[in-house]
Amino acid sequence: MIKRYIKFTLLFAVLSGTFSCTKLDLKPTDTIDATKAYRNLNDVNLGLLGAYAVLDNTLIGLNAIASDEVMLPTENTVSNTDAHRWLYTAGSGSVTTSYGDYYRAIDRINRVLAGIDGITFTTSEQALRDRYQGELLALRAFCHFELLRAYGSAYQAGALGVPYMKVSEIGYPARDPFEVVVANAKADLQAAKTFIPASFTDKTRITKLAVAAVQARLALYEKNWADAITYSTEVIAAAPLxxxxxxxxxxxxxxxxxxxxxxxxxxxxxxxxxxxxxxxxxxxxxxxxxxxxxxxxxxxxxxxxxxxxxxxxxxxxxxxxxxxxxxxxxxxxxxxxxxxxxxxxxxxxxxxxxxxxxxxxxxxxxxxxxxxxxxxxxxxxxxxxxxxxxxxxxxxxxxxxxxxxxxxxxxxxxxPVQRLAADAINTSGAVTLLPTQAQYAFPLPALELSVNKNTVQNPKY
The missing domain is CATH 1.25.40.390 (Serine Threonine Protein Phosphatase 5, Tetratricopeptide repeat)
Structure with missing residues (x-):
């Protein structure tokens, strides 16, 4: 999240010491001016697709590897198995990669959201413009929720969460607590629902029904049982098994x-x-x-x-x-x-x-x-x-x-993560992971800790 900001800051410092004040008024030639990046709905859609493109299967695979869903077969002599053996630290890319990936998606989302407000739309374009805004808000909520599931220290009020980023900016964001991340995600999802029409049914993008599904899952983690029932019922009624x-x-x-x-x-x-x-x-x-x-x-x-x-x-x-x-x-x-x-x-x-x-x-x-x-x-x-x-x-x-x-x-x-002995024959004793152990929550990347003076690591790392 911070790497590109450091690069920009260093470049700015060099320019400051080399050119006169009048030269600093020049626009950078190797970057896209934000005021020109989003000129019409097609540009907005391209930016939105760029955010979708970041989403991948990394956390899906990591969930299985760090849990009791899979076992390490003898034939696997070629891959890094630190995640499966619970040997990961802040320097383990196998568990920290998603942190930067999801914030990259969030940064793209926030840039498009900022750009969309500066575009003039015709009356006939309003509905499509609103749908794009709804997708962006829902994606922002979803990405923060995924970060919270992976890197939150615990799923309860007061626990260390992740920074909820609503704008693209240079800074040192502190970790928001669990309940603040949840509240912000809920607000984004609720707003998204007002923008996305029920008639939009493309399952490769976030629909109004998909927003309800995210709301149901989020409510489960919040232990908001009433909301979990309400939103899951909304989905069940519209999409039979x-x-x-x-x-x-x-x-x-x-x-x-x-x-x-x-x-x-x-x-x-x-x-x-x-x-x-x-x-x-x-x-x-x-x-x-x-x-x-x-x-x-x-x-x-x-x-x-x-x-x-x-x-x-x-x-x-x-x-x-x-x-x-x-x-x-x-x-x-x-x-x-x-x-x-x-x-x-x-x-x-x-x-x-x-x-x-x-x-x-x-x-x-x-x-x-x-x-x-x-x-x-x-x-x-x-x-x-x-x-x-x-x-x-x-x-x-x-x-x-x-x-x-x-x-x-x-x-x-x-x-606890409790594996059968038969499933742990190649794990060097990685049979039980207790909630009291550091690896029960994935660590924030070491780079984030080194450059962000306002963040802290999860306990016991």
Missing amino acids: ATKAQFPGIWTDVAENEVIWKLKRIATDTRTGDLFYRQTGGIVLYAPSSKLINTFDKVNDVRYAAYIKFDATRTGTKSQYLVNKYIGGTASAPGQADIKMFRTGEMYLIRAEAEAESTGDAAGDLNTLRAARITGYTNAAFADKGTLIEAINTERFKELAFEGHRFFDLRRRNL
Whole structure:
């Protein structure tokens, strides 16, 4: 976030010592004048697409690698495994890269938002202008929320959050507390909803329904159970669950049922391979954990084959279990499937958890989701709240596997990351990560600490 600012500051200092005052009035020739960067709606759209382009799968993969979703197979002798072994520090790019990436997206968003106010629009262009503004505000909220999930010290009031940046500027922003980040994100999302029309339904961009999905997830982290129920219900009412026949097609891009928002990926995109946890040449970097595999009814649960592949031809030190999710349309291009950011299945689990924490029919939502995924499923009854919450957590483990939730879900519930011994044979003893350990929250990058005098690191690093 700060690197480009340092470069600009140093350049300014050199110019100050070299030229006279009159020379300082000259416009830089190697930068775009902000007043000329956004002249019309097409420019605004290009700037908006530039913000979307920064979003990738890094935190999705990191969630699996740092949690108990995957295991490190013996055949992986080629990748940095610090994240999986919980050996990361502020200097570990494997866990800190997203910090700069999301702030780069936020900076682009804020520049476009500043530029859009200076453009004169015709009456016929007003609706499109408003939609773009809504997308920008929703994206800004989403990016800050992702930063909060990854780099917030805890998900509770008073905990260290992240700077909520509303303008593009040079400075040393301090970390806003958790509740301030949440409040700002909620305000941006609420405003976004007033700008985006319900008629806009492009799932590769943020729609009004996608805003509701972000609001539901944010409310879950805030433990605002009423809002979580309200917004998840809004999504559920508009986007039914996929049928058992439709569900596998979601992951090969044959179907879009229950997909609320996705990141479009094309054959030339190089940012997809790590979603498949493989490397060119067929090396499996990370395989589904036995702990995850054991939660599925392998015969009757449609999710099992959609998410996990068993290949008996892989022998020796090779893992016979592979991540099948995101395989795409052809086996020759693994990982080319569009990245699903929000689905209706998650909304059922958000509402179930919120209902379990309040007075709703949590068991009903949990049973509805299971019935949609498992052939011959019989509704279950739960003796008490604790049993029900545990069942919902387990269902999130299964339903949302490899979608970027497991590590954060454990943190939300202040639960340890607990791997089976069989899943930790190559981790040098990395079996249990306790909430009291530093690595329970990802560290801020060392560079941010070195140049931003007003920021602080997460505890115990």
